[in-house]
Amino acid sequence: MTTVLFRCDASFSIGSGHVIRCRTLARELQRCGAEVLFLCRRQPGDLITLLEQEFRVLVLPEQPLALCEGLEGKELYGAWLGCSQMQDADECLGVLESTGVCSADWLVVDHYGLDANWQAHLLKRLAGAVPAKLLAIDDLADRPHQADLLLDQNFFGTATEHRYQGLVPTDCCQLLGPQYALLGPEYAQLHPLMPPRTELRRVLMFFGGVDTDNLTSRALKVLMEPTWAHLAVDVVLGQQSPHREAVADLVSQRPYTNLHGPLPSLSALMIRADLAIGAGGTTTWERACLGLPTLVTPIAANQLEGVEALEKQGFVMTVPRLSFTESLLRSLGSISADPSWLFMSSSESLKLVAGYGAKVLKDHMFEVND
Structure with missing residues (x-):
């Protein structure tokens, strides 16, 4: 049986995206018979309980929250890790050893605070009869x-x-672009429809x-103006x-408006929306796969460049945070x-993403493993 270890985190600072895509x-891997384990650090806003509904999760100890105020780039992403890379690596190995996991076929790393040093340390210690291979999921190229x-x-x-x-x-296989989302x-099932x-x-x-920035309330207040009162809003x-x-x-004050809690998938709401x-x-990429035009507000520095490229090609319109209300009104108008x-x-957008990324990546992993 193929064993796959995932190292990713979620928190109020990091967000949920890394864990959700992992x-x-x-x-997809589990459906094909792989044994999947997650290594996640306990911290406010983690999604460990969510993952435990489907997978075995090996929990790393919570660290005192790093002071992130004023930090940018690599310093900020390092603070998200909560400790040094080598401490994180040693704690991962300690948890794996204590649970009897001494080797793996694949190590999947999706964390801005980890680089080749951490990866090399883990791969060296996880080497079994067949050395583990590594999949890096990244957005930053930094x-x-x-x-x-x-x-x-x-x-x-x-x-x-x-x-x-x-x-x-040089021999790393690179899968780059939204077609691999x-x-x-x-999403793949709905895409052609x-x-x-x-x-x-x-x-x-x-x-x-x-x-965190309560952009939802600000956008709702715009849509409460009489000009947009006829629009239904989810x-x-x-x-x-x-x-x-x-x-x-605010939702209770606006007609034709519904508030939804966490959902297993946004696809049902996306296919109804214009x-x-x-x-x-x-x-x-979920929106693009279902052809849903979007007014996008980058909420993190690492989203800016990508959103600008999408807007340049006409896929989206940007609504900057600094001029949010004025820009949203202008875009709607x-x-x-x-x-x-x-x-x-x-x-x-429908040409950009077909929704088969997880299957394509799974096929690459098993092919490389063979």
């Missing part, structure tokens, strides 16, 4: 990986194919489960969001005056 791949296989599902225009030059071994199987959007009647709003927000009560109050208002991240953008964005 869970998608883990499900550090080296000791990877046999690398996935970056993001779109950067013509730069997409060249971002990891010098950062991975890790989406649930329902979706027609391009042609008019604005229903809006889906989702800025992530936590929505709002998705996690129960753990500190703004849940305020959002629920326009999404939300953040970047993994949800970008533009769409209302000329709905042809909905058709163009929807048509082009």
